[in-house]
Amino acid sequence: MTVRIAMVAGETSGDLLASHLIRALRQRIPDAEFFGIGGPKMQAEGFDARWSSELLAVHGYVDALKRYRELSGIRRSLLAQIRKERPAAFIGVDAPDFNLWLEGKTKDAGIPAIHFVSPSIWAWRGGRIKRIARSVSHMLCLFPFEPELYERAGVAVSYVGHPLADVFPLHPDREGTRARLGIGLERRVVAMLPGSRQSEVRNLADNYIDTAQCMLARDPALIFLVPLATRETRTIFEHALRRKQATELPIRMLFGHSVEAMTAADVVLVASGTASLEAALLKRPMVITYRIGAWQYRLMKHMAYLPWVGLPNILCEESLVPELLQDEATPDKLALALEAWLNEPERCAALECRFTELHLTLRQNTAHKAAEAILPYLSGAAP
Template structure:
């Protein structure tokens, strides 16, 4: 069945990347298909007529959302009325769940098929949202297998499409060559230290991470420490913190970006919880995950989050492979102890790297192609929830 009109709504840069990959596949299958909605430059390059700038939906924080709420309501009303008039074959919301799931529900009630690409963290907290999602979408497209298992359990049609990062990163990488490219000693051990990409993360974690690295260098005199700064502002903040640790500073290579290269070059990684943990897993590197947040935020999180783990490698494996040190447990001494164990246990590191490579292969599924398969199936009225070995064990 040839698709003629597709409505897509992405809300941030990551969504623009996912949407462009999906559109590329759909363009190849359905020549002449038209795309409307919201997207960024990558989606526009694939033929999207974007009705608003991508940044329109990129509002973070409770106060900011409240401030922009009237404008967001007007945008959603405009998109809803345009989509209803245009009558696309399907509307696809890409991430941005607080905006898109409401729009998807309205359009589905108007008789338009809908899909949502990238699951919100409904499996972790506010699980009751799955009932609203079930009413809003004809199908959910997930990046990770445990997410698909959650929707299958709640009888929501779902397709596990794989993770684009897993497609992007190679199954083989060269530690020694990468070290040479970064100007590191190929023979001496390397710690990659990633305290986060946000200012708050540097504020809560920066000093703790540097103190842990200082202790670790005392235990491992040949250790090299490489810190990739996520932006020029993060670079300046980290550089300022390092001035309090002159002995450590001599051992640190501070990079502008190049987080992936830093991880590939390393024997072990210390990082803040988040997507970086998934990327370290896809680089096949042992890691310690540590995180601190405002006391009230932590108090709320402990009561709302329903998962046994916070890091994606552990969630994907459904077991503790990666040490997680959260809030009061994230002391410099505890972090240094965990990292020291990783650095001295070569056999354990190598076994973990092998396990990570296996998990990497399970996520490497050509996500854009499988997402396009799911969209074609939805429009054709075919079932999504078919047998999938990757999610049967969850």
């Protein structure tokens, strides 16, 4: 009898994560079939995408409210198909606001519900764990401190590591990357990552340009690399350069290639998010920054549990790298924090050792471990 598995993955990162999981499960169950909501990478693994994962790309509360009726309709339609087709399990990959409701309904229908990528209950909205305990049969966690939170709540849980740690080399090829970018090893390079979303780039572009100008006033030989994820975000940054009459600055924009930019850099200025974890896995010193609307920042700050927002600091449980957020993120302060890394090689070397330890902790062969945790539910052997 063919094993059928329903899946929902949100956005590009979920599509990639789910595609690796499909491949790992197929190694154990070659004739397994997968259907639900997914993207092109999942489809390349034979996934039956009845809706595209792009539909779940919601940006902020306002966008979520505007699209509530549409997304609710999709979710109910998929639930009806799951109830009718009775897959062996449902796997929700990230997208907790969409998936937890669906997982609760499939679990109530007697179908195991597995959630891959724990919501950040350790950072804010910790009360969600009660809903999670009702909704999921098993939680798969990317970070080593997360399982204890679920065990205390009586949720079956597995630590599977972070997929980026499997992909990124322990020792990045800085020399080779600089050669490919045409940058000499003697040059001092600053990578600036203003985020992947248009709103992030709009909020940070002027600040990043002003920071570059501050640093160039003290060291005119610096080079700045600014990787931008889309044509739209590149256009926003270009407009900011023209508006500030800064087109002559030694700022080199890249179309994507954020990993290459960080690998080549001596220091990284990065918007808070997954890119800060990438910088840590690349063993780069960094300064983390972010700017959002004033009311949204007050709300998030009020609901936060931890003294840090950056994943490197959260995972290492100390202030390893500076975080300059909101009103603290002035060009002068950002420039000084970046220059401190450039002028303190011993501090950079100590940070590289800490980040190597973190990399080894997170490198767990994630897709393989996740598949092993899921298999008992597919065979009916799980409790």
